[in-house]
Amino acid sequence: xxxxxxxxxxxxxxxxxxxxxxxxxxxxxxxxxxxxxxxxxxxxxxxxxxxxxxxxxxxxxxxxxxxxxxxxxxxxxxxxxxxxxxxxxxxxxxxxxxxxxxxxxxxxxxxxxxxxxxxxxxxxxxxxxxxxxxxxxxxxxxxxxxxxxxxxxxxxxxxxxxxxxxxxxxxxxxxxxxxxxxxxxxxxxxxxxxxxxxxxxxxxxxxxxxxxxxxxxxxxxxxxxxxxxxxxxxxxxxxxxxxxxxxxxxxxxxxxx
Numbered sequence: 092x093x094x095x096x097x098x099x100x101x102x103x104x105x106x107x108x109x110x111x112x113x114x115x116x117x118x119x120x121x122x123x124x125x126x127x128x129x130x131x132x133x134x135x136x137x138x139x140x141x142x143x144x145x146x147x148x149x150x151x152x153x154x155x156x157x158x159x160x161x162x163x164x165x166x167x168x169x170x171x172x173x174x175x176x177x178x179x180x181x182x183x184x185x186x187x188x189x190x191x192x193x194x195x196x197x198x199x200x201x202x203x204x205x206x207x208x209x210x211x212x213x214x215x216x217x218x219x220x221x222x223x224x225x226x227x228x229x230x231x232x233x234x235x236x237x238x239x240x241x242x243x244x245x246x247x248x249x250x251x252x253x254x255x256x257x258x259x260x261x262x263x264x265x266x267x268x269x270x271x272x273x274x275x276x277x278x279x280x281x282x283x284x285x286x287x288x289x290x291x292x293x294x295x296x297x298x299x300x301x302x303x304x305x306x307x308x309x310x311x312x313x314x315x316x317x318x319x320x321x322x323x324x325x326x327x328x329x330x331x332x333x334x335x336x337x338x339x340x341x342x343x344x345x346x347x348x
Contacts, residue, residue: 094124095146102139102289103282104132111147116156117199122173125203129182139289139296141179142281143203144191148274151192151216154199157336170319174199175231178206180304185297187288191281192216192259193274198232205235208300211284212268213277216259217347224252225335226327230318237314238307240267253339255346 095107106128108115117125132138145151154174155161161173175181179188190207197219204210220236222229229249237245244265248257262268272280288296326332 092124093118093121094128096128098135098137099282101286102137103285104138104141105278105282106141106143108143108145108152110156111145111149113156114150114153114195115145115147116153117174117177118156118159119161119173121156122177125177126182129179129184132179132186133182133184136293138186139293140186140285141184141188142191142278142285143188143207144278144281145193148193148215150195151190152200152203153195153197154201157333170322172231172319172322174202178202180206185300185304186293187285187296187300189281189285189288191277192218192268193277195219195256197221201232201235205232205239208303209269210262210267211270211272211277211281212259212262213272213274214259215274216262216268216277217256218248218262218267219251219253219256219345220249221253223250224254224339226332228322228325230321231315234311234314234318236267238311240265253345255348258347261348 093108093110095109097105099105108117108121110116110118110121132141159173161171164171187208188206190204190210192204192210192212193216195217196204198221201220220229220232222232233245233249236248244257248255257267259268259271263271270280
């Protein structure tokens with residue numbers, strides 16, 4: 092299993108992306124396991140809050156696994172995106188989810204972070220969006236991040252691609268991250284917060300989650316409806332994307348700000 096789930100006695104479920112050798116990138120099997128886990132939690136009354144993290148200390152998640160084969164329909168009006176349904180809100184789960192981030196969080200990881208209630212990060216965390224560097228439109232990711240951070244910061248992260256990474260310190264300063272911990276401490280801190288939330292009456296907690304999301308749902312739904320069309324229009328052909336990815340300079344020192 093590439094997704095590990097632990098139900099704890101305090102009402103918190105710990106969900107761990109378990110592909111550290113691939114920086115916890117999401118392949119198609121992991122995407123299906125995430126969808127199943129969120130749906131399972133909906134009807135499990137013993138789970139009142141969830142913490143989502145990644146195995147190892149190098150990455151929380153680096154998005155879609157580049158080796159995943161995702162055939163696309165020929166129509167420019169349709170885009171099959173396997174990450175579109177990996178988040179808890181896509182599964183209609185309104186139990187609170189806290190993300191614990193250590194190491195890299197980039198690209199498709201924002202599908203998960205964008206649907207968490209809040210983010211706890213260790214000081215070694217870094218956030219970036221590589222899409223434009225490889226000839227791809229950052230559509231879904233940018234919509235989700237624009238609702239979690241100042242618009243200028245979201246724009247800079249999306250447009251600078253692999254040249255820059257947002258440090259955990261800067262992410263905390265702008266409100267993307269709500270708590271910083273020493274390296275390796277994010278999951279423990281997230282579990283502490285989730286345990287407090289899980290101790291409260293779950294109906295009140297879920298109602299509060301719905302209220303918070305209702306405040307931004309209309310704008311989010313409208314923006315996401317445009318995303319597949321922007322991807323169809325702006326993405327380079329897959330072979331050209333792959334060539335840019337293969338030609339990337341691994342010795343390049345990105346700027347951490």
